[in-house]
Amino acid sequence: MEALQIYNSLTRKKEVFKSITPGYVGMYVCGPTVSGESHLGHARPYITFDVVNRYLQHLGYKVRYVRNITDAGHFEEEGREAEDKISNKAFLEKLEPMELVKKYTDLFHWGMKEFNTLSPSIEPTATGHIVEQIEMIKKIMADGYAYEVDGSVYFDVEKYNRDFSKKDLPYGILSGRVLEDMQESSRELENQEEKRNKVDFALWKKAPAKHIMRWMSPWGEGFPGWHIECSAMSTKYLGKEFDIHGGGMDLQFPHHECEIAQSAVCNDKIPARYWMHNNMITINGRKMGKSYNNIIKFTELFSGNHPMLDQAYHPMVIRFFILQTHYRSTLDFSNDALKAAEKGLRRLMEGFETLGILNVESPENAADATLDKKVRSLITEMDDFMNDDFGTAKVLANLFELVPVINGIKDGHIKKDAISQSTMELFKKQMQLYVEDIFGLKKVSEHAGEQLNGVIQVLIELRKEAKTKKDFVTSDRIRNELAALGILLKDEKGGNVSYQFE
RNA sequence: GGUCUUGUGGCCGAGUGGCUAGGCAGAGCUCUGCAAAAGCUCCUACAGCGGUUCGAAUCCGCUCGAGACCUCCA
Secondary structure, three states: OOOOEEEEOOOOEEEEOOOOOOOEEEEEEOOOEOOOOOEHHHHHHHHHHHHHHHHHHHOOOEEEEEEOEEOOOOEOOOOOOOOEHHHHHHHHHOOOHHHHHHHHHHHHHHHHHHOOOOOOOEOOEOHHHHHHHHHHHHHHHHOOOEEEEOOEEEEOHHHHHHHHHOOOOOOOOOOOOOHHHHHHHOOOOOOOOOOOOOOOEEEEEEOOOOOOOOEOOOOOOEEEOOOHHHHHHHHHHHOOOEEEEEEEHHHHHHHHHHHHHHHHHHHOOOOEEEEEEEOOEEEOOEEOOHHHOOOOEHHHHHHOOOOOOOOOOOHHHHHHHHHOOOOOOOEEEOHHHHHHHHHHHHHHHHHHHHHHHOOOOOOOOOOOHHHHHHHHHHHHHHHHHHHEOOOHHHHHHHHHHHHHHHHHHHHOOOOOOOOOHHHHHHHHHHHHHHHHHHOOOOOOOOOOOHHHHHHHHHHHHHHHHHHHOOOHHHHHHHHHHHHHOOEEEEEOOOOOEEEEEO
16 A cells, blocks of 8 residues: 655645654644635535545544634725624624624534534634734734734735745745735735735734724734634644645635745744645536625525525535545536435445445355455555545545445345455445545435334335235335335345335 | 636546546346336547657647636635
8 A cells, every 4th residue: 555645735746645743643724714604615625624634544643633713803805994704794683793603603513514524623713812813923023024004913025035035935835926926916905005015914903993803912902814813723733833734725825825924934934744725616617605606505505495406415415526526626516416426425325335234155265256356456446546645536436336246246146255255354344434434424315213114114014915916006006105205115136125215 | 917727428527648437317138017226238538739659638839718816715
């Protein structure tokens, strides 16, 4: 098995992953801004990094996974009126800002649970780390890389770039931008007279009179700038240098670029070794995002209550849909694609379930050496695919190739002794590992309770009897009426009957 | 305008220069009282034009198309 390789946005190539402290991984992922309901686009990074987290744990690492909650509302649009979007919306909804933040945080957590993501080890909030942020800003100022103007503090990008380029840490190192080009090309924005340079960014903003969210600082009442929370909190919980920093591609610039600059001043190094950026979910070829007005919220997705949705989609279908694509590719949303995912997932999960209850008499040596070898190779390849920058799509392809083998053994056209015992054990172990433990997939349809299951079994027995008597009117009636209720009976090869809910 | 990414069969999507990705849909067959499920088989594409190479979806150039970032964004 080859070592895990991760595509590092910083170096723009795949690199062998080596953690700073052997056996441990520190990973920071930019979390949601809880000023509104999460949408499908948000599902991608959290599901992607959930799998990264699970896989690293599988590899034996003890992972400290930190994912923040941005609840401190930063300036909405710098160029226009600096305003706190959280407090602004609170006025509209007549809620206290913290009430609003709580509501959307809870909704976010609910969504994450629906997607079956594991909780991060630490989930720090920006409002809970105002002190740390202020301390960091003070340090940046003391070092001469920030200046105060009328209660606001800005990062001096030009000076930083001049000095840190000598240390091979120019501004733009992550996104590949050249400062001079940006100064020429960046758009002319209003209300920037406070800044010495238009590329400078805010570390602390003075709170306007109507601003509700405000904290005392050495520079007066205000609120922290957009980027400082991640620098402060990642440093606090993961140290000056940690292993993986993740987030959506749209955060690469300026957010992560600014984080690097802030941390470089304070800690003299790039905060993370490996920078991972997931690509966007698009809808009709366009990025799903607030600005495009094309978002589908979790609640709408799960209920089907949205003009663009033909039907409701189960969270597991979304999860599967996302894993079917490599995380660095764009993923285009469409009803057709999700419906295909729904069917595919069902087939995979049924195969997985069948494997668990398969009654085989595996011999020492496989009766069908070719098949045995094929199964083995499909299984072992999965680790290689994952180690190649988390190739979940390819792993799924292999899992699908194994499904006919499972069904074949069940149906009996593959003999029970075709596969050796050791291969069979590996087969079961790896299916379990990938389907549930690493990919976090669960069966969509719920199981019937004891009672309902009993009732269905009675009907199945009655139908079997009817069939034996060639009373097809009765047998078809049972089947059709159950089907009308969404319970699908499936006659299997050996005379068994299984059912599924639609 | 600057920086970058991308263009794969009906749809969604893997693809490291040479070997059938896979899923969904569709067609045929097997099983079956019928249907469904399941199994087997088929549908073999890489925007266009050049170039490099024994060989290119994969590398290079040009043309056309799409998108992202440069402003809050996952």
